[in-house]
Amino acid sequence: MTLLIAWLLLPFLGAFLSALLPSTARWLALGCALATTAVGALLFNGTCPWFLQLTGPLGVLLQADALAAPFLLLNGLVVLAVVLDTWSRRPPGPFLLLVMVLLGGLNSAFLAVDLVSLYVALEVVGVTAFLLILQKREPQQLWIALRYLLVGNTVMTVYLVGVALLYLNTGSFRLAALGAPGLEPRNLAVVVALLLVGLLTKSGVFLSGLWLPRTHAEAPADVSALLSGVVVAGGLCPLLRLANQLPQLQPLLGLIGLASALLALLYALADTDLKRVLAWSTLGQAGLVLLSPATGAVYALAHGLAKACLFLLAGRLGSRDLRTWRLQPLPAALGLPWYVASLSIAGAPFLLGFWTKDQLASVVGAGSGMLPVPQVLVLAMAGTAAVYARLCWRPIRWEWAPPAPGPWLLAALLLVGGLALGPLPPPGSAGKALGVLAFGLGLFSGLTLIALGLQRRRLPASDPLPVPWPAPLPLPLPDLERLQELLGGLAVVGAVLVGLLMPREVLWPG
Template sequence: MAELSPALLTASLLLPLLAAFTAPLLPSLARPLALLSALLSAGLGLALSAGLGPWSLELVGPLGVLLQFDATAAPFVLLNGLVVLAVLLDGWQQPLNGPFPVLLMVLLAGLNSAFVAVDLLSLYVALEVVGITAFLLMLGQRSSLQLWIGLRYLLVGNTVMVIYLLGVALLYLRSGSFRLQALADLAPADGAATSITLALLLVALLTKAGVFLSGLWLPRTHAEAPANVSALLSGVVVAGGLCPLLRLSQALPQLQPLLVVIGLASALLGVSYALAETDLKRLLAWSTLSQVGLVILDPTVGGVYALAHGLAKAGLFLLAGRVGERNLVRWRQSALPLQQALPLWLGALSIAGAPPLLGFWAKEGLSRGLSGPSSGVLLVAMVGTAAVYARLLRRPLAPASGALPLGPALLALLLLAGGMLLAPLPAQGSLLKAAAVLAAGAGLELLLDLGLRAAAGLGWLALPRLERLDDLLGGIALVGVTLMALLLGGGLPWAV
């Protein structure tokens, strides 16, 4: 295994920031520099995925920065580069929108830092950079609604990061370290202190990842942002919280049963609201809340699942800015050109779990890792997801016209190539199960279309609105209190 020098590892994270500093001085180079940064991130992710790591980088001594370039970070770093690349290609022919390429490079660097950080202070800095950059990206159209949604996102993010810092401070007081591994070393010695620390860290990371009640900020934020920003938010920004959650569950396997419950609850909540939605972007956003819950079910598969979901969802959000009609009630009243329909179908089918796309293999890995009641709940969530995306496939097809959407087409091609080239042929049992799930989802969508949505529209089956600011803060508080009670009450048995 080749060993990279600390200088090269540091450069892989700092080059996008250097490019972001250079771009305002040489505006004509802004897009090429952003493109180069995205390609470098994708290349680093491919190298790590191919087993060329792990590489570690320690700066400023044992209490300083510790970065781990390993298999856990690999799919997230790859996803980051590919989604940023697709967003750049999608808007390549359009006029530059202010500092968009600069913010894109800062976001890329911040997310990659969050993916490789294994000390909690570096992770805090990286997540704050990501949050502020995402807020600035939301203001691209400078509407009053987007300003309010952005400020709400910033308020929620800053609130949970204060909670996160309290957890970091408690960890340091008990262990004298900021390292993630210190949690595992502390657990057998002082279960109560570890439980409190974990509850504080978990509520922050679950909120950043958009999981369950902590993620109620996600649907409206992703739906109201510009399409290219929505693609970034749902495709890769939520991964800034997901990757640390997977690292946490790897360091503390005792934590995984609790994360399974939270993840499945998030999956069911998101699917339920997505099935009831009539707006395309809100449907996709609620689906993101569902899918990020599935990512945390199994740390061995979570990275691949995040990669498959992020590629598909980024492409679908980019297409949502092109298809014209967002109202799904009128979805079938106009035809969709072939060059838009193909990437939309591939993205939707991948998330639904259709073979041989990458999403099928991610769902297959999750299914193998769960047993008992959890596997049954996962099956229900998979059928609901298939129903959500069956709805998008029912728009009439028109002959190809206009330019090919490069960003969504690239992501769709990667989903197809990733599924066909990087995995063996599926077994007959897996194919039959996938076909049954897709058929059940299509049947559920047909039933909803025939009557249940009409009943919901009349108020008989209407779901409660959960997206006011007090709902967001209340959801975070409820999750935090529940985690604290469960962990302190013995819901997490520490094992030496």
């Protein structure tokens, strides 16, 4: 127990020491990331779960178990990659100090099984992310950071009301109290709906997560890597714990996750900004994490590693305009990790993302009650392949250049992790994955040809054909990212959740 407490306090102690001795910040951040990676690996390998209770039955309750292991491993590895990526340059302001606080807050969020401790941990993460977004102090980043803080504080206030209602009905703040026999179904419905509004927003899922694309796109590249790699996982892990505690909630979470994936695909195919496409992809992949508690944690690990790699590289690729994407060859030092990470999220064989997608498809296809229509999941995966076909449609320039240490580390982990799970994938699984990739490539090509045809019709016949390949999806999609839409979406989500969770005899008596 002493070691567990010391490990949890290590990032905060490191942040404190780095404020006193700034020259040690890089080494302290490196040590904290390695320690978290080691703990995650120990738990991932089947080490017995650790429990920690402080200040009595109403105090802090932490549980380091198999569900937390992939998230802890992800947290350590992504922070390690970000620290290595900034090793050769001096990051602005107290960047490494904030990274250590973020690391410690996320560790606590992954382990917390009492709702008050989870609230505190997520608030620490939210405030730290707000300060990280502001590191360049540009006007646009200031507004985006303030918007992120406003939305986060609003939903966590709603979450805290749900925690208070749970205590009034059960006398406990524990997550396990949601299954207490004395809790009336109508009270349970209200409590769970309020908790879900907060956690779905923090994890960036569906309408509650529409703050995510603009926030992740406007943040600096290394901060975007942290936001998409691990910050959204701070809400995903408690959602999976909630689904394990209340199995009857899983079909609803599955439908929300699938709706999030499909919504994100439409916007990712229609957008022309590289970082926004990556951010929309995060919103969609976070939704797929919720489809199955059995595979969600490992799925989040594979996605977080790949997405952090892509965001770190996005800061080095020059123009973010996808309409001129294929005209800018990538140096091999950047192109190889870019292709590995993109193909992993798309589900290509031999990579870690292939195995996690195969596990998810097996659980859903086995009729475990997670989804009524697994065919829609195949469509979502094919759409993901189409999105990353857009991002891979850029040639590689084979010339020597210094490799980026952070992205290369993450890309190597995706490759080694995939080979470790099985150097030769089963023929059936590999065939299905290749079929989905081919379907996605065909979808991408068809949409691009339609977009080119529509654009050509709007030009005089004498004009040369433009080169917008890969072209965006020609759909007039509404802008859902303004502050009023964000707050309105939260209200709609909360009202719908209460209606769906409330017992029928309460809504329609008699």
